[in-house]
Amino acid sequence: MSETALIEETRQKIAEFGGMMFDRFLTDTAGGNISARVGNLICITSAGCGSKHRWHITPEQVLVTDLEGNLVKGEGKISREAKAHYALLNEFSEGTAVVHCHARNVLVFAAAGLPLDPVIEATLKFGRTPIVDYAPAHSNELAEWVMASMRGREAIITKQAALTIVPWHGLFSFGKTLDAAFDAAERMEVNAFVTLQSKLLNVDLDAQREKLVRARERFIT
Secondary structure: OOHHHHHHHHHHHHHHHHHHHHHOOOOOOOOOEEEEEEOOEEEEEEOOOOOOOOOOOOHHHEEEEEOOOOEEEOOOOEOOOHHHHHHHHHHOOOOOEEEEEOOOOHHHHHHHOOOEOOOOHHHHHHOOEOEOOOOOOOOHHHHHHHHHHHOOOHHHHHHOEEEEEEOOOEEEEEEOOHHHHHHHHHHHHHHHHHHHHHHHHOOOHHHHHHHHHHHHHOOOO
16 A cells, blocks of 8 residues: 555544544543654654544544644644654654543543553453543643653554653553554443442452462463
């Protein structure tokens, strides 16, 4: 497939994922962004996809830029939230896509300033999802801290994706592919839901997780 065809396929997929992200409560009208690197170009959702379009966007609203963020093709302007996307996609060769979302249950942890441990088998491979220090949305500091949080987790990114919670804000999923980044974000949202719902059972989830991890290890050779 030519690079031009791959770019258009990526824009189409990003537009579809944006709608899915909104419909599945992985983000809200307040924001979020999806991006993917294709060669020396980056496809990224434009500003206002949530607030103006409720994430019902067309491929033409997915911008194509160079690695520095200069517009090559597309309708609209680059979102102020794009800084972290460009930082990640330029810093790490292991990942090619970023999903930034305001996932409903993960936002509880973002508001509380808490990291998120894996509590189901589907999220064990991600390990603990850290939360970075506060920095204002759209700031250079936020981009730097999200990027710093990914360092040391390159092996996880190579296999699927690494995730980071941003206080008062949301979630970043940085994956080897767009599919991997989206999948990881949704898994972590389910993980957050299970963690919160477990409180209704008055169970020691940490102890139960350790028990299941030990049981799982017996089957790993």
